Amino acid sequence: MKIGIIIKREYLTRVKKRSFLIITFLAPLFFAALMFLPALLTLNSEKFDEKKTIAVCDESKMFVGKFESTDFNTFIYIDDDITDLKLRVKDGEYDGVVYIPGTSLNIPVNAEIYSVRQIPMTLVSYIRSTMKTTVEHEKLMASGIDPDIVKAATTAVNVQSIRMSDDEEKETFDEFELMLGIFLCMIIYFVIFLFSQQVMRGVIEEKTNRIIEVIVSSVKPFELMMGKIIGIALVGLTQFLLWAVLTLAISGVASTFLPAQDVFSTGTVMTEQIEEMSEVTDSQATLQMVFDVINSINFEAILWCFLLYFIGGYFLYSAIFAAIGAAVDNETDTQQFVTPISLMLIIPMVCSGLIASAPDSPLAIWLSIIPFTSPLGMILRIPFGVPIWQVVVSLAALYVTFVIFTWLASKVYRTGILMYGKKVSWKEIFKWIKY
Amino acid sequence: MNYLEIRNVNKTYGDKQVLDDISIDVPRQSIYGLLGPNGAGKTTLIRILNQITMPDSGQIFLDGKPLSPIDIANIGYLPEERGLYKKMKVGEQAIYLAQLKGLDAREAERRLRHWFIKFEIQNWWDKKVEELSKGMQQKVQFIVTVIHEPKLLIFDEPFSGFDPINVNLLKNEILELRDKGATILFSTHNMSSVEELCDNIMLINHGQKILEGGVYDIKQQYRSHKYEVVIRPSQSELEIPQGLTILATEKDANGEMHITVESMHANELISDIIKMGEIVSFKEVLPSMNDIFINLVSSSNQR
Numbered sequence: 001m002k003i004g005i006i007i008k009r010e011y012l013t014r015v016k017k018r019s020f021l022i023i024t025f026l027a028p029l030f031f032a033a034l035m036f037l038p039a040l041l042t043l044n045s046e047k048f049d050e051k052k053t054i055a056v057c058d059e060s061k062m063f064v065g066k067f068e069s070t071d072f073n074t075f076i077y078i079d080d081d082i083t084d085l086k087l088r089v090k091d092g093e094y095d096g097v098v099y100i101p102g103t104s105l106n107i108p109v110n111a112e113i114y115s116v117r118q119i120p121m122t123l124v125s126y127i128r129s130t131m132k133t134t135v136e137h138e139k140l141m142a143s144g145i146d147p148d149i150v151k152a153a154t155t156a157v158n159v160q161s162i163r164m165s166d167d168e169e170k171e172t173f174d175e176f177e178l179m180l181g182i183f184l185c186m187i188i189y190f191v192i193f194l195f196s197q198q199v200m201r202g203v204i205e206e207k208t209n210r211i212i213e214v215i216v217s218s219v220k221p222f223e224l225m226m227g228k229i230i231g232i233a234l235v236g237l238t239q240f241l242l243w244a245v246l247t248l249a250i251s252g253v254a255s256t257f258l259p260a261q262d263v264f265s266t267g268t269v270m271t272e273q274i275e276e277m278s279e280v281t282d283s284q285a286t287l288q289m290v291f292d293v294i295n296s297i298n299f300e301a302i303l304w305c306f307l308l309y310f311i312g313g314y315f316l317y318s319a320i321f322a323a324i325g326a327a328v329d330n331e332t333d334t335q336q337f338v339t340p341i342s343l344m345l346i347i348p349m350v351c352s353g354l355i356a357s358a359p360d361s362p363l364a365i366w367l368s369i370i371p372f373t374s375p376l377g378m379i380l381r382i383p384f385g386v387p388i389w390q391v392v393v394s395l396a397a398l399y400v401t402f403v404i405f406t407w408l409a410s411k412v413y414r415t416g417i418l419m420y421g422k423k424v425s426w427k428e429i430f431k432w433i434k435y
Numbered sequence: 436m437n438y439l440e441i442r443n444v445n446k447t448y449g450d451k452q453v454l455d456d457i458s459i460d461v462p463r464q465s466i467y468g469l470l471g472p473n474g475a476g477k478t479t480l481i482r483i484l485n486q487i488t489m490p491d492s493g494q495i496f497l498d499g500k501p502l503s504p505i506d507i508a509n510i511g512y513l514p515e516e517r518g519l520y521k522k523m524k525v526g527e528q529a530i531y532l533a534q535l536k537g538l539d540a541r542e543a544e545r546r547l548r549h550w551f552i553k554f555e556i557q558n559w560w561d562k563k564v565e566e567l568s569k570g571m572q573q574k575v576q577f578i579v580t581v582i583h584e585p586k587l588l589i590f591d592e593p594f595s596g597f598d599p600i601n602v603n604l605l606k607n608e609i610l611e612l613r614d615k616g617a618t619i620l621f622s623t624h625n626m627s628s629v630e631e632l633c634d635n636i637m638l639i640n641h642g643q644k645i646l647e648g649g650v651y652d653i654k655q656q657y658r659s660h661k662y663e664v665v666i667r668p669s670q671s672e673l674e675i676p677q678g679l680t681i682l683a684t685e686k687d688a689n690g691e692m693h694i695t696v697e698s699m700h701a702n703e704l705i706s707d708i709i710k711m712g713e714i715v716s717f718k719e720v721l722p723s724m725n726d727i728f729i730n731l732v733s734s735s736n737q738r
Contacts, residue, residue, distance in 0.1 A: 210518030217485040218535035
């Protein structure tokens with residue numbers, strides 16, 4: 001099969017390129033760095049730093065003894081003047097000084113921390129939360145309310161949204177599904193763009209090199225076009241696979257070097273901050289929720305949909321891009337054709353927020369069924385659960401459109417590749433389809 | 436016995452008739468020249484033979500059988516617009532192109548090594564094409580065209596881009612291929628190479644055949660009965676016999692007279708001029724293919 005020979009060349013020449021190797025191996029390192037750098041940095045500031053000595057200059061006298069020294073930090077309460085203390089920090093006697101100015105209202109809510117080197121985030125948040133509890137306590141006492149009563153009255157409310165289908169009831173986690181949808185949508189968007197542009201560039205290369213006529217005297221233009229599209233699709237899938245494997249491997253290696261306990265503890269620092277915002281107090285419950293979220297998502301269905309929409313979308317767009325590449329003489333002429341086509345990909349991207357916040361709205365349903373927007377539109381909705389008939393209709397429409405457009409594109413391609421030195425217009429291209 | 440027969444081929448693009456009822460017979464093991472000005476329809480005809488474009492009507496027979504996709508392996512094509520993948524290594528690329536013509540990789544490599552030695556370019560094997568000069572790339576391109584030992588070779592302006600030494604090398608290769616059994620169709624503007632190589636030619640203009648035949652026959656057909664004679668006059672004053680149509684005379688530094696004369700019978704002419712002095716040389720002035728080409732094309736354009 002000659003198409004096999006073409007696929008092999010398209011695949012090997014790209015995979016053997018230095019840029020492919022560099023991107024393939026650097027990207028997972030980058031992902032891993034993204035995952036572990038925050039942990040590493042926090043660890044460095046806490047554990048690998050020497051013990052910090054912090055002076056506390058409390059003019060309000062409300063917080064004396066409230067900050068407790070730990071293995072990492074020692075708090076020393078000093079009544080000296082703050083300007084003097086600042087100088088001593090500069091001289092290196094202390095790592096920092098917490099200055100709480102006295103106020104006439106006697107409820108100090110401001111504090112300043114002076115240091116030469118940045119004070120770790122964890123320490124700052126410890127000081128903040130300690131002050132908050134203390135002030136709240138004082139205020140309650142002043143109003144004659146027993147703080148213990150307030151504590152008992154504080155209730156964590158948990159509202160669970162449960163989606164019903166015929167055979168089961170399922171807990172849903174909208175925020176997570178929204179993020180997953182948008183993440184998948186971005187990946188599909190970039191991948192379709194990146195690789196179908198590569199198809200176009202490959203076609204232009206063959207045309208400007210003038211090798212095209214030699215090749216089409218040996219194989220049918222359709223075989224050459226499809227060989228190129230399939231070859232580049234395989235390059236893309238190879239890259240995915242290598243990224244997945246390498247990212248897993250690197251994170252595996254990295255986590256053996258980083259003691260799990262430490263990574264976890266930095267994790268809790270972050271969850272603490274999130275808790276502060278979301279008012280979820282029980283960290284055990286948070287952890288349980290994470291597992292629930294993960295269990296509630298049908299990853300297998302998402303993976304299949306991702307692959308089917310990636311392949312369908314990529315083939316549809318790369319056939320069109322191949323035709324564009326064949327119609328023009330060089331890359332600078334492609335713009336007038338590429339822009340309107342890209343718009344069709346950009347529309348669902350722009351609407352992604354709207355779709356994800358109302359996945360069953362008419363807009364969302366239409367964008368996930370119309371073939372040009374469906375690869376992105378549907379993948380946004382998939383994590384929320386989509387009626388199976390919509391997926392079937394959308395996929396059928398996508399693949400039928402793909403066949404029709406490949407057929408049309410091959411006609412444009414066949415005429416275009418042998419046409420030199422002609423500025424083509426949309427009108428001209430429609431004429432080629434009729435030939 | 437003809438190897439290639441083209442019967443009544445028509446092709447239109449839009450409302451432009453690019454080929455108008457073209458028929459050609461190309462005898463086996465001969466070199467056939469396809470001549471015509473730019474835009475005459477040569478490239479379209481060649482693309483039809485390579486099954487890149489389809490004719491609107493008409494038939495093509497190769498070795499007596501209708502042309503079919505299997506014949507790709509029987510045809511070698513060197514297009515006018517030619518090139519190679521710039522970033523690909525020469526050897527790798529040649530093997531790829533040979534594979535597309537139906538050779539398996541090992542056989543392709545064996546034959547390529549042979550050709551590379553013949554052209555003394557063995558050390559180019561692992562070079563990228565962009566490192567080679569234009570002429571070097573053309574050599575590689577030629578090898579790729581003939582590597583699958585096709586029975587029909589189609590060359591479109593094969594000599595453009597070659598220096599004189601390589602043009603000579605190429606001419607010899609083409610003649611050698613013909614002697615080994617290949618039938619060659621070639622399209623060119625270079626009339627001297629037509630006279631040198633072609634057995635038969637066809638001249639087309641605006642998609643129509645305006646002349647066809649053997650190169651010798653055509654020259655005879657268009658002879659103008661002019662002769663160029665050089666004589667050493669017996670007297671200082673040249674005596675011109677009655678009845679001779681002298682078109683031009685010129686005396687050179689050695690005292691020899693160069694006379695251009697028109698006559699229907701060479702033998703009578705010789706007996707006439709023999710009286711004028713000693714004949715140094717005598718030859719018929721045949722029109723060059725170039726003259727015939729220009730005359731016919733411009734007169735067909737006027738019509």
